[in-house]
Amino acid sequence: MHIIYHLVVTLVKGKVEEVELPDGVEKVDIIISEWMGYCLFYESMLNTVIYARDKWLVSGTHPTTLSLSV
Secondary structure, three states: OOOOOOOOOOOOOOOOOOOOOOOOOOOEOOOOOOOOOOOOOOOOOHHHHOOOHHHOOOOOOOOOOOOOOO
């Protein structure tokens, strides 16, 4: 028995508030983001990251806890 996996990686670049996913794609498995500011707080990036997670990340793929050390 042979199992064949198809891996598709699509890069969508832009601001979270302006980005649109390609046709036929509603959810994603991973979100990669570059955060500016001090620990997500200085430039209010935390709300943007949470928005992206809730809007596009496949259910069950994000952690249920978070640890932030400064």
